[in-house]
Amino acid sequence: MTEMVEPLTASVTVAGVNARLRRRYAVDRWFRALGVSAIVAALTFLILLLGTIIGQGYTAFAQSQIRLAITFDAAILDPDGRGDPAVLGTADYGRLIRQSLETLFPDATERAQRRELSRLMSPGADLELRGMLLADPSLMGRTEEIWLPTSSPVDQLVKGHTGRTAEEGGQFTDGELRRIDRLRSDGRLAARFNKWLFTQGDSRQPELAGLAGAVVGSFYSLLVTVLLSFPLGVAAAVYLEEFARQSRWTDIVEVNINNLAAVPSIVFGLLGLEIFLNVLGLPRSAPLVGGLALTLVSLPTIIIAARVALKAVPPWVREAALALGASRLQMVTHHVLPLAMPGILTGTIIGMARAVGETAPLLMIGMVAFVVNVPATPVDPATALPVQIYLWAASPERGFVERTSAAIIVLLCFLAVMNAAAIYLRKRYERRWG
Amino acid sequence: MTRQFLGTAALAFLTMASAAQARDQIRIVGSSTVYPFSTAVAEQFGKTSGFKAPIVESTGTGGGFKLFCAGADENSPDVTNASRRVKQSEVDACAANGVKDITEVVIGFDGIVIVNAKAGPSYVLTREDIYRATAKTVPVGGKLVANPYTKWNQIDAKLPAEDIVVYGPASNHGTRDAFIELIMDPACEKQPEVAALAGDEKKKTCQSVREDGAYVEVSENYTVILQKMISQPHAVGVLTFSYVDQNADKIKAATVDGVVATYENIATSKYPVSRPLFFYVKKSHVGVIPGIREYIAEFTSEKAWGKSGYLAEKGLIAMPDAERKAEAAKAKDLVNLKL
Numbered sequence: 001m002t003e004m005v006e007p008l009t010a011s012v013t014v015a016g017v018n019a020r021l022r023r024r025y026a027v028d029r030w031f032r033a034l035g036v037s038a039i040v041a042a043l044t045f046l047i048l049l050l051g052t053i054i055g056q057g058y059t060a061f062a063q064s065q066i067r068l069a070i071t072f073d074a075a076i077l078d079p080d081g082r083g084d085p086a087v088l089g090t091a092d093y094g095r096l097i098r099q100s101l102e103t104l105f106p107d108a109t110e111r112a113q114r115r116e117l118s119r120l121m122s123p124g125a126d127l128e129l130r131g132m133l134l135a136d137p138s139l140m141g142r143t144e145e146i147w148l149p150t151s152s153p154v155d156q157l158v159k160g161h162t163g164r165t166a167e168e169g170g171q172f173t174d175g176e177l178r179r180i181d182r183l184r185s186d187g188r189l190a191a192r193f194n195k196w197l198f199t200q201g202d203s204r205q206p207e208l209a210g211l212a213g214a215v216v217g218s219f220y221s222l223l224v225t226v227l228l229s230f231p232l233g234v235a236a237a238v239y240l241e242e243f244a245r246q247s248r249w250t251d252i253v254e255v256n257i258n259n260l261a262a263v264p265s266i267v268f269g270l271l272g273l274e275i276f277l278n279v280l281g282l283p284r285s286a287p288l289v290g291g292l293a294l295t296l297v298s299l300p301t302i303i304i305a306a307r308v309a310l311k312a313v314p315p316w317v318r319e320a321a322l323a324l325g326a327s328r329l330q331m332v333t334h335h336v337l338p339l340a341m342p343g344i345l346t347g348t349i350i351g352m353a354r355a356v357g358e359t360a361p362l363l364m365i366g367m368v369a370f371v372v373n374v375p376a377t378p379v380d381p382a383t384a385l386p387v388q389i390y391l392w393a394a395s396p397e398r399g400f401v402e403r404t405s406a407a408i409i410v411l412l413c414f415l416a417v418m419n420a421a422a423i424y425l426r427k428r429y430e431r432r433w434g
Numbered sequence: 435m436t437r438q439f440l441g442t443a444a445l446a447f448l449t450m451a452s453a454a455q456a457r458d459q460i461r462i463v464g465s466s467t468v469y470p471f472s473t474a475v476a477e478q479f480g481k482t483s484g485f486k487a488p489i490v491e492s493t494g495t496g497g498g499f500k501l502f503c504a505g506a507d508e509n510s511p512d513v514t515n516a517s518r519r520v521k522q523s524e525v526d527a528c529a530a531n532g533v534k535d536i537t538e539v540v541i542g543f544d545g546i547v548i549v550n551a552k553a554g555p556s557y558v559l560t561r562e563d564i565y566r567a568t569a570k571t572v573p574v575g576g577k578l579v580a581n582p583y584t585k586w587n588q589i590d591a592k593l594p595a596e597d598i599v600v601y602g603p604a605s606n607h608g609t610r611d612a613f614i615e616l617i618m619d620p621a622c623e624k625q626p627e628v629a630a631l632a633g634d635e636k637k638k639t640c641q642s643v644r645e646d647g648a649y650v651e652v653s654e655n656y657t658v659i660l661q662k663m664i665s666q667p668h669a670v671g672v673l674t675f676s677y678v679d680q681n682a683d684k685i686k687a688a689t690v691d692g693v694v695a696t697y698e699n700i701a702t703s704k705y706p707v708s709r710p711l712f713f714y715v716k717k718s719h720v721g722v723i724p725g726i727r728e729y730i731a732e733f734t735s736e737k738a739w740g741k742s743g744y745l746a747e748k749g750l751i752a753m754p755d756a757e758r759k760a761e762a763a764k765a766k767d768l769v770n771l772k773l
Contacts, residue, residue, distance in 0.1 A: 123744075127481065168683050204474040204748070281509065284461070285489055370473040372480050372487035381459065381489045394492075394657050396470060396680040396749070 053412075057405025063194035063207055064155040065147040066120065066183060068100040070129060072139045083137060093126035093133075094118075097148065104188075105179060116176050120183075122149040124208040147192060152206040152399035154180060158191060162398060197406060201374045202388065206399025209392070211410055213374045217287050217367070217382030218356055218414070224291025224378060225298060225355050230348055232295075233302030234337075237344075240303075241310040242318075242332050261300035268296040269361030277365060284366040285381035293361040298351035305347020309340040342429035349422040353415050359386045385411045457508050460488035460725055464498025464515030465608050467544060467674050468711050471745050472515050478744065479732045485725035488513075495608035502714065503528035512719040512726055516712045517544065517608030518615075522773055535717035536771040539730065540761050542739055543751040545675035545700040545708040546612055548688040554667030555594040557688035561706065563589050564690070565621035567598045568649050570642035573627035581644045594668070601659045602643075602672035604651040612709045613672055614641050617690075660685065675700060675708075676749025700751045708751070717768055734762040 074081060077091040101117045102108065108117050125148040132146070133139050149155075153171050156162045157180065164177055172180070183189035200210025236257075244250045272293035276282045282289050313336050321331040337344075362368060368387050375382035383391070385407065392404040462472055469492040480487025493501060495516045502514035503524060510533075520538070528536065548559060566589045571578045586593035603609040622628050622640035631639060643649050652659050659671040663685055670688065675695060678687050687695045691706050699705040713733070720726045732738060739745050741752045753761065 162683060204470065204477050277509070283457075284509065285491075366489075366491055368491060370469070370476060370490035370492075372477055391492075394466070396657075396677045398680060 050412075053405050053408050057402055057407075057409050059159050059161075059191075060197065060402040060406035061194055062159075062191040063196065064150040064158040064189060065192045066150055067145055067147050067188045067190075068097065068104070069143055070096050070100050070146050070148075071143040072096065072129075072133060072141060073099075074141050077133070078140065083140075085134065088133060088137075089130065091130070093129040096129060097121055097125055113175065116173065117179075119176070120150060120154055120179070122151050122207045123205060124203070125149055149196065149207045150189070152397060154189075155191075155207055156398050158184070158189065159402075161402070197403070201372045202370055202383065202391070203372065204397075206395075206397050206403055209400070209403060211385070211388060211407055213371055214383045214385045214388035214407070215410070216375050217290070217371075218384040220287035220375065220378040220382065221290040221294055221362075221384055222352055222356060224288055225294040226348070226352060228292070228295045229299045229302050229351065233299055233348070233351075234306050234344060236303050237306030237310060238332055238337070241307050242336065243328065257300050257303050261304060264360070265297050265358050266360040266364070268293055269364035271296065272361055273364040283379055283381075285369050285371070286379045287367075287375060287382045287384075288378040289365045290362050290367050290382075290384060291378070293365055294355040294358060297358055297361060298355045301351035301354060302344075302348050305350070306340070306344045309343025309347065310336060312343060313339045339431065342426055342431075345425045346422045349418050349425070353418045353422075356384075356414060356418070357386050357411070359384075359390055362387055385414065457723055459486045460513065460723055460729055461511040462488050462490045462513040462515065462713075463493045463501045463511045464491075464513075464713070465495040465517040465711070466492045467495075467517040467608060468515035468541070468713065470676060470748050471541065471711070471750050472713070474744060474748055475729070475733045475738055478738070479725075479729050483725065483728050483732065485728060488725075488729060495611075499524040499527075502716065503531055503533050506532040506716070506718050508719075508722070510716070512716050512723050513729070514714050516714065518611045518709065519712060520714060520771070520773070525771070525773060533716060533718070537715040537717055537765065537768045538771045539713050539715070539734065539765045540710045540753065540757075541713060541733065541750065542711055542745065542753055543700055543708045544711050544749075545695045545705055545751065546609060546616060547673050547675055547678045547695040547707075548670050548690060549663060549673050549678055549685040550670045550688070551663045551667040552684060552686050554669075555596060556686065557586075557593070557670060558692075559593075559688050560691050561617050561621040562624070563593065564617050568600055568602070568643055569618060569622065569640070570644045571639055573625045576627060578627055578639065581646070581648075584648070596668040598648045599666060599669035600649045600672065601652050601662050601669060602649060609672065609674060612707075614643075616707045616709060618643075674749075675751065679749040697746075697751060701754075710753075711750070714771070715765075715768065717770075720768060730765050734758075734765050 073096065076095055077093070078084075078087055080087065098114070098118055101120070102114070105117060108114055128148055129146070150158070153162070157164070157172070162168060162171075164172070180189065196208055196210050198210060199212055200208055201213030203209040240250060240253065272289060276289045276292050277284060282292075317335050317339065318331055321335045322328075326334065359368070362384055366381075367383055368390065369381065369383060370391070371381050371383050373380070389404055389407045389411065392400045392407060460476075462476065464472075469490060473490045476488040476490050479485065491511075495518055498511075498514035498516065499520060502511050504510050520536075525536070528534070548557065548564065550557065563586075566572050566581075566583060567586065569581060572581050572583070573579075574582060583589050583598060585595055586598055587595045602613060619640050623636070628636055628639055650662075652662070659673060660677065660681060663669060663671045671685075673685075675697075678685060678695065679697075689695075693699050693705045695705050695707075700708045715726065715730065735743075736758075737743050739750065739752060739758065743752070746752055752758065
């Protein structure tokens with residue numbers, strides 16, 4: 001900076017200084033206003049997005065159910081009276097429901113009317129009774145008031161998503177509408193908590209479709225991902241940061257890792273198909289393979305985050321450890337890694353959050369599929385949460401519209417919990433270097 | 435320590451994977467049009483037969499044949515669904531990979547329906563109108579020229595004065611093949627200007643869809659088409675009947691050649707644009723993968739594909755009684771495919 005001695009001109013008067021000051025402050029105010037409006041715009045979009053999803057999806061957490069007096073008639077379910085589970089497992093529970101409905105509506109005597117009666121209930125309602133009896137055999141012979149799921153068209157009508165007439169999407173005859181109205185005024189038909197959404201796998205019947213299979217599939221995939229990508233990522237970062245000598249070679253590795261972080265995930269899916277399925281012969285649609293593909297997706301993110309966290313540990317920690325005679329490995333494992341761990345964990349969780357929302361790599365390895373059974377192990381066929389959203393969004397049945405949004409809400413909750421964990425870990429273990 | 439434990443756990447997973455080689459679950463791939471029907475059968479089958487419910491992937495007809503024909507070993511699918519008949523080239527590809535014996539089952543019909551939003555104008559179309567609205571080159575005044583039409587009333591003064599916007603399936607889709615085969619080809623080959631062309635040239639002229647933005651390709655996901663319809667009431671979409679059936683309060687079907695697309699009209703072949711749907715079974719897997727015979731039996735049972743079966747509720751159009759009976763017998767005996 002050089003001191004300039006200039007003659008006093010008009011600009012260096014008090015008035016000139018004040019004018020310039022006002023201008024600078026005005027620019028400052030403008031900048032702040034711009035910042036605030038940017039935040040307002042971002043928040044508006046977020047609220048719009050969340051608003052539409054929650055507005056469309058909250059109704060899926062309830063399911064219309066009809067309260068029926070069901071008699072567990074031993075003459076129908078177990079004519080031999082031996083309580084053999086094989087007999088009880090294949091008995092005609094649908095008949096119990098039909099009997100109960102027919103006592104409720106004794107005027108429905110013709111065959112067509114009786115068919116209308118059974119169309120009120122979900123085709124899976126009998127499985128509900130089967131599950132109850134198998135869990136509690138003492139129900140046999142008793143009569144219980146039980147809430148059973150209605151079919152999806154009835155559910156959509158009760159929730160007001162379709163109208164009553166055919167033009168408004170209703171699929172009911174006048175007789176059916178009368179019966180539905182009577183059930184409602186009797187308090188026998190009501191929207192209650194939709195437990196099937198959380199306990200069932202996928203189904204073609206919207207009222208029976210659940211997220212359990214997708215949640216478990218996502219969980220196993222993430223488990224495999226975390227078990228592989230965390231140790232691999234940390235080991236790679238530690239080696240590059242603490243052991244490798246800076247050379248052209250490490251530069252190339254570094255550039256490549258940064259590039260990998262930006263590769264579209266479908267590429268990792270193709271790689272996974274080729275290596276894990278075609279070469280290694282691992283089973284198709286398995287969360288194990290999904291986890292392996294997602295490991296490829298999240299590994300670069302974790303390596304980069306871990307390297308940043310290691311870099312943030314001040315050099316005097318290393319020097320002090322080495323000066324006291326620690327080996328480099330001791331220096332790393334006893335001092336540097338524990339100090340860098342909060343940063344590494346945060347990076348890992350963010351990498352996992354990216355992995356949990358991925359669909360593209362799973363498409364190639366066959367996880368975009370209709371899977372009814374909830375997977376028991378990581379090698380059973382399964383889907384994942386984002387895949388389930390895609391599949392439901394593509395389904396023609398009306399009941400899946402609200403369930404798609406409900407699945408998105410569940411996925412967002414998953415992500416929120418993971419991000420909250422990342423913030424907690426950072427706050428809890430954060431250290432400031434004075 | 436921890437890392438050692440993690441490593442062992444990862445290894446354990448890999449060993450579990452190789453141990454679980456033998457498959458006890460049917461695997462199905464193929465058409466997204468057949469997917470709603472195939473999954474409904476799979477679910478019913480899983481509930482009632484004592485076998486595990488099959489895994490159904492929606493890969494598109496072409497993608498399904500590719501996977502199906504990739505090999506005869508247990509890692510390849512057992513069944514593929516198709517919204518068109520298998521091609522000779524696909525049968526050859528199958529045979530080259532050791533998949534020689536295939537059984538074909540026709541499951542019913544599907545109508546291809548031209549729809550638009552309830553709020554929009556009502557379209558009364560002929561196949562020629564649709565051809566003129568969507569082809570790349572059309573005959574005008576004795577010459578083949580690049581499609582000049584931008585509004586429907588330019589094609590026929592009786593049609594509404596609305597911009598031509600058609601949302602239809604992309605070229606990898608079985609529905610696109612059917613759209614070309616059932617609407618474009620018949621209308622196009624009637625034109626004297628086209629009839630004069632040589633075989634290959636004719637095919638190219640008839641099967642090319644305009645690329646100037648009036649025909650918008652939507653791949654795989656029909657729900658997207660549905661949403662576009664509602665936001666643009668004058669736009670028309672090419673959908674399959676099951677979607678129209680399920681969303682009758684939002685969209686309406688155009689009449690084609692004077693016939694409305696209803697269940698009865700498609701079943702009796704009055705409606706001109708309907709096609710059969712298929713699935714194909716790999717015979718070498720029957721008896722190796724448990725449940726294939728039983729799955730076929732479930733699919734071809736009256737309570738599934740019959741006139742009032744559960745597939746009819748999903749929008750599948752049942753075949754006439756005699757054809758169903760013949761097809762079920764063929765499926766039961768696993769008769770070999772003959773093209």
